[in-house]
Amino acid sequence: MKKILFIAAAASLLVSCSENKEKKLLIIANKDAVIEEASKIITAGSDGYQNKTIEYKTGDAISLKIKSAQGETSIGIPDNGYYIVNVKLNDTIIGSYQRFVKAEEANHRMTQDELKAKLDSLKLLVENKNVSAANRNFFILPNTAVKISDNTTAQVAAPYNPLTPLESANSKEPEAYQFYTIKQVRELIAKLEMLTK
Numbered sequence: 435m436k437k438i439l440f441i442a443a444a445a446s447l448l449v450s451c452s453e454n455k456e457k458k459l460l461i462i463a464n465k466d467a468v469i470e471e472a473s474k475i476i477t478a479g480s481d482g483y484q485n486k487t488i489e490y491k492t493g494d495a496i497s498l499k500i501k502s503a504q505g506e507t508s509i510g511i512p513d514n515g516y517y518i519v520n521v522k523l524n525d526t527i528i529g530s531y532q533r534f535v536k537a538e539e540a541n542h543r544m545t546q547d548e549l550k551a552k553l554d555s556l557k558l559l560v561e562n563k564n565v566s567a568a569n570r571n572f573f574i575l576p577n578t579a580v581k582i583s584d585n586t587t588a589q590v591a592a593p594y595n596p597l598t599p600l601e602s603a604n605s606k607e608p609e610a611y612q613f614y615t616i617k618q619v620r621e622l623i624a625k626l627e628m629l630t631k
Contacts, residue, residue: 456489456492457514457586458487458489458515459488459498459518460486460518461476461519462484462519462520463478463484463486463521464479464484464522464523465479465481465483465484466480466481474496475499475501476500476501478502478503478521480503483522485595489586493514496510496511497509497510498511498579500577502523507577509577509578510579515583516581516584516588516590517579517581518580518582520578521577522576522615525576526575526615528559529572529574529614530559530570530572530612531611532612533607534608549626550630553623553627553630556622557623559571560619560623567582570582583609585609589610590610590613591611591613592613593614593618594618597610597612
């Protein structure tokens with residue numbers, strides 16, 4: 435009986451470990467880029483914008499080959515988890531974790547002090563200051579990848595795509611991230627600065 439229980443527990447552990455072997459990549463590229471999922475080759479474009487989500491069911495490290503007018507480079511994806519891959523030629527991608535807002539907090543009006551704090555935070559982000567995985571904010575240069583979470587079911591909104599309304603499940607806050615191009619963040623900073631005057 436003990437042998438049967440041990441075998442069942444071991445089988446359950448193997449199944450749960452195999453389920454966690456996943457690399458989810460949100461690839462942000464120019465519109466005319468060619469993204470070949472099977473061969474892991476991305477030929478960079480030069481104009482416009484697109485994003486594509488790819489999942490690799492493997493615990494092994496993978497490598498993406500990036501071809502562009504500047505030559506070839508490789509981007510390594512070593513661990514399981516959710517990654518943002520920036521293949522835009524000249525655009526940094528910036529983003530952060532978005533706190534779940536309860537319905538009663540949704541109509542909160544921001545004070546001038548809160549607005550200034552948000553503005554200061556955005557300025558630091560654009561300058562790649564105070565950026566870390568621990569702070570759950572990200573500054574992703576072209577031709578790089580950054581792991582944003584171990585959770586491949588996290589909700590992630592790419593630049594130019596709004597984050598859809600979130601719902602908590604089992605009294606647990608949802609994990610969500612919003613990303614922007616650096617140009618979008620600079621435009622937002624300019625708008626917020628007008629509100630502080």
